[in-house]
Amino acid sequence: MHLTATPADRPVYVIGAGPGGLAAAYALRARGIRAVVLEKADRLGTSWRGHYDRLRLHTTRRLSALPGLKIPRRFGRWVSRDNVVRYLERYAEHHELEIVTGVEVFRVERAEDGDGWLLHASGGRELTGSAVVVATGYNHTPRVPDWPGLADYGGEFLHAGHYRDAEPYTGRDVLVVGAGNTGAEIAVDLVEGGAARVRLAVRTVPHLVRRSTLGWPAQYSGVLVRRLPVRLVDRLCRMQAKVAVPDLSVQGLPRPDTGLYSRVLEGAVPVQDVGLIDAVRKGKVEVVAAVESFEDGNPGKVVLADGSRIEPDAVIAATGYVRALEGLVGHLGILDDRGRPVAHGGRTSAEAPGLYFTGFTNPISGMFREMALDAGRIAKATARHLRTRQ
Numbered sequence: 001m002h003l004t005a006t007p008a009d010r011p012v013y014v015i016g017a018g019p020g021g022l023a024a025a026y027a028l029r030a031r032g033i034r035a036v037v038l039e040k041a042d043r044l045g046t047s048w049r050g051h052y053d054r055l056r057l058h059t060t061r062r063l064s065a066l067p068g069l070k071i072p073r074r075f076g077r078w079v080s081r082d083n084v085v086r087y088l089e090r091y092a093e094h095h096e097l098e099i100v101t102g103v104e105v106f107r108v109e110r111a112e113d114g115d116g117w118l119l120h121a122s123g124g125r126e127l128t129g130s131a132v133v134v135a136t137g138y139n140h141t142p143r144v145p146d147w148p149g150l151a152d153y154g155g156e157f158l159h160a161g162h163y164r165d166a167e168p169y170t171g172r173d174v175l176v177v178g179a180g181n182t183g184a185e186i187a188v189d190l191v192e193g194g195a196a197r198v199r200l201a202v203r204t205v206p207h208l209v210r211r212s213t214l215g216w217p218a219q220y221s222g223v224l225v226r227r228l229p230v231r232l233v234d235r236l237c238r239m240q241a242k243v244a245v246p247d248l249s250v251q252g253l254p255r256p257d258t259g260l261y262s263r264v265l266e267g268a269v270p271v272q273d274v275g276l277i278d279a280v281r282k283g284k285v286e287v288v289a290a291v292e293s294f295e296d297g298n299p300g301k302v303v304l305a306d307g308s309r310i311e312p313d314a315v316i317a318a319t320g321y322v323r324a325l326e327g328l329v330g331h332l333g334i335l336d337d338r339g340r341p342v343a344h345g346g347r348t349s350a351e352a353p354g355l356y357f358t359g360f361t362n363p364i365s366g367m368f369r370e371m372a373l374d375a376g377r378i379a380k381a382t383a384r385h386l387r388t389r390q
């Protein structure tokens, strides 16, 4: 393919070789724009390589494909972690994407000549691009709440990002903290993997949804209702939950009092059931109050919001991630108070023309799908941006 020379022959740099960055690089290439992906790890798809063993996409194969290449049918409807990685590798190969691994970008600033962006990267590199796509991931850095006493806690403590499988926990008493998709799935994995006792500490009761009902995936509903009024969607979801999800109030998981879609807009996606409902109903996962603090000792105690003190053998904090964009672009004044870019996809901030972000929203319709759509929007906007500079 003939690639158009960008102003001063500067490529577009895409930071991060996860699904978001790869999709954006492909979409740029498809418009004849040279895109170079910079990846800090030694291989692409690092986030997916690091996820726990039993993970499968909870979005369907068809609605998770990136532009220009279907996910093979033989990977099944719910694609396994290893097959996601295989797909990403094949995606880069198929589209002949230009990826440079082992290069971490630390800071992005305006090029001195005002034409494009200067990237400060590892090894003292200074790279100038005509435009930049930041695709460093929504789940960039594990977040552990600032719990009092944690520093002196003598027990085993792990962030869920480092959890691989249940094997180290066989026969042990484990507390999982946080009832998002990851915490819910790890709790079930521990039960199935033979942990002696599994407790799940819950601060905000999650919305639980079946991954599919009568063969209809929850994600399809997510796509369909996206543009409907929030209150209407909340009401529809409440009605659907009453039919599909049993009342688990006695077990400590009452139905949430705020609507499902309202919560999504605040950044909390519903929990897709991969066995939690059953495990809670059967008492195999015990729901306990939120963690308040830790007490030292050997192994030490965990203090819960209802005042109880428990002594699990291990604590797994499924407490999410932060974007960690401050060092990279914080000085440009384009992040909101939660550290997310104010403009996203094909849009850019007035202060930062030609600086795009993908993968920093968490829509009800699925992130892979959103990143696939954003890739096209970014490529279109970049082409327009580069034309105005020629």
Ligand SMILES: Cc1cc2nc3c(=O)[nH]c(=O)nc-3n(C[C@H](O)[C@H](O)[C@H](O)COP(=O)(O)OP(=O)(O)OC[C@H]3O[C@@H](n4cnc5c(N)ncnc54)[C@H](O)[C@@H]3O)c2cc1C
Residues within 6 Å of the ligand: 015, 016, 017, 018, 019, 020, 021, 038, 039, 040, 041, 044, 045, 046, 047, 048, 051, 055, 056, 057, 058, 059, 064, 103, 104, 105, 106, 135, 136, 137, 138, 139, 140, 182, 328, 358, 359, 360, 366, 367, 368, 369
């Ligand atoms: C457990 C889990 C399950 C998920 N399941 C689904 C699902 O079923 N369906 C769905 O649609 N979404 C899912 N998501 C959400 C989302 O789709 C994935 O997190 C996806 O990997 C995000 O892609 P990304 O390219 O934005 O980020 P990542 O995949 O995290 O890729 C970012 C890349 O950037 C690199 N990088 C970071 N900083 C720098 C830097 N400064 N310089 C150079 N390189 C850098 C990283 O090494 C990494 O390779 C899930 C997320 C998690 C955590």
